Amino acid sequence: MRDNKVVVIGLGYVGLPTAAIMANAGIEVHGVDVNPATLQVLNAGGCPIGEPEVVKLVTGALASGRLKASDTPVTSDVFIICVPTPITDEKRADVSIVRAATRTLAKYVKKGDLIILESTSPVGTTEHTVGEELAAQGFDIREDLDLCYCPERVFPGSTISEIVENDRIIGGLTPRAAARASALYARFCTGGLLETASATAEFSKLMENTYRDVNIALANVFGHIAEASGIDVNDAITLANRHPRVNVHKPGPGVGGHCIPVDPWFLIDGFPEQTGLLLQSRLINDGQPHHLWARVKRVSGAIGKVAILGAAYRGNLDDARDTPAEHLIHALKADGVGYAVHDPHVSKFRLHCGQEVPVNTDLAQTLDGADAAIIMTDHSAYRGLGPEAFAGMSGKLIADGRNLVDRCALSAAGFTVIPVGAPLSRPSGQAFLPGKEKDTVLASG
Template identity: 45%
Template sequence: MKKSICVVGLGYIGLPTSVMFANHGHQVHGVDVNEMVVNNINDKKLHIEEDGLQERLDSAIDSGLLTVATDPVTADVFIIAVPSPIRADKSANLEYIRNATKSIVPFVEKGNLVILESTVPPRTVEDVMIPELVKTGLEIGSDLFVSHSPERVIPGKVFTELISNDRIIGGVTEESARMTSDLYRTFVVGEMHETDATTAELVKVMENTYRDVNIALANELAKISTHIGVDVWEAIRLANFHPRVNIHQPGPGVGGHCIAVDPWFLVELDPANAQIINLARQTNDGMPSYTAQMTADLLQAKDIKNAKVAVFGLAFKGNIDDMRESPAVDVVSQLNARQLEVKAFDPHIKLNNIKEQTQNREEALQDASAIVILTNHDEFTSMDPEEIGETMSTKVIIDTKNCIDRVKWKAAGFDVYILGNSKQ
């Protein structure tokens, strides 16, 4: 049975979710407080980069099944997909969730279903959303159904994973969970795993915390490998042939809206027992400083004065335009703190978000003493080192993602340095 759905938040999750439901016959009304975002979507212009999104958006709007505005409307289902960031003190900022919930209260009616998709600290549904939803005068669980179904997708593969990934469905009641599962079966071929809302909240945070701790281990191993003269990438590759070992990859830090954020939710909830989680976060948050110092030390060892560094990559992962919590921004700041001139280039980010950014690769390379690769975009992996070195003052490249052909770059006269490998 087709539903009317109101989706609050039209970012990296809310917009793809909206077009998926609209493309499958539901009447969807998308809401965002940013008027520019709303206007762009109405004009079928994207404010985010995602494979397959443009075609699906065009189809949804042309069919009349997707409308967007700055205010909610009445609907059968409300989906909240707004940010849940952390503050400077690493505490969770749940005001977006609270305000989004408040915004739908005047439109909620008996029998409606309210779904939170945002990744949040455990008990957010119980402690933040429900206190707002009871203001409808409806009985939670019998008149109004509430659930948490966290997104579990990766930028760049959102539509593939929206369809194929299993979903965790956490209802405040069994009926709430069942209604939510029935809705997502519209397009999800993965399994539905039903539980309660707080467990679902914890599951999503646990998943990202596991990955963060694993990356912290890889980063510690990279530092140790550098100290003892081993290539950590080769060591990890060989270790992962063990059937019960899966060590992640090191890098200049951890970014994105999930892995760099969610573990702090658990540290805030129970700091006494979240000690490994806390240490992993500190380890990964320390990698931008480590990367900048490694760069400064290499340039100093080569006695390069007034060095200029060409930073390649500002997105938090390869082949996307997402800079949320990107460690590359911190690396740039740390390089500046070490009195190094920086020009940053990212082919996927079309607006200059930091003062050091340029839209011109050649400008970044002109008279550069070194390139530091912070994001493994395909455009960087396939660069021609002969061409790249033409306008540089010194042929030095520091690859923190192990994404270039070392032999090829060395043959072109570059001194090549890889994070986690002290051997040039």
């Protein structure tokens, strides 16, 4: 069978599961990564990703002998690039890792090979970054090779089913390349295989996550309006969503992960005159942790320590990439406020500046002596928390960025709860005055 040997460059959250799925489908796969720790775990038969379904598939593929890993490519029929495409501190697209990976694999490429880029990338990256590096080795990228862009669609926590079952966009630099890549993905994907041009596929992938980012920003703006109006935004959203063509999201404490807070910047960077809406949405979503902290400051006295509940960007994951908690940490540091971070799944994470943030898995220790607590992640462990969970705090102020805690019980116990998109939950004997500033405590009559 054609294309029975594949090299996967980049063994991260996308590359490693993809490599394991292909190996379990009977394809000989050689994985490549520059991280010695990743290679050490894999070559010992383990899996560096904690998701149970991924662990099972990776360890099975390694045991079968069809998946191997090293820091150097080998000759192959197919090369798949699954490396990071971050943004710079100036919010510019950085495809240097894609370029470097292509330059490395180009030494092993021969005429007739299939090269696939899966990394989310700016429009034109397949042709003008991957293609240029291959052309520099003397290849005609349309005649000598089959070059494609086939973006991943992965939702951490459901990685395997997402890779296997989702429709896949197959973007070929030529129709021949698209047809060949489609035949490869058909061996391990059950979703639809949608062939198109590489640039259209690149744009489509960016469009998906930008659409989500803009709609989250809209929900956050609705939350701001509700807070200023004395309305619970969740009540209004429930009613609005009864319209058959409306699906408003719920507001939250910010946007994290490896896709949504990154991908819109590729379009903003490449097309600044057309993307004012996208820029404003990014600023709104990145500003949510600052907005939540500002509400805390408006109703509090002096705060020396804040307990941050949640480092992961999404509930019940151990993934803290681009976590909204980082924006909150920067806001606290700017005000000279100390903090401690709790997460039941994350043990540590690193800020973009390189600073490593320790994370405590003991909630009581994290809350001990805190003047305020701010919930940033929708972990199941935080759902329904009442007064007993926060008994060790010095203060009685909780900002609930995910609307998880037992607001009634906490209010009855003398806590002030700041819910996202809603007026404050006051202790007994206090009230808010509709239409006025909701973050100012007023004595009730």
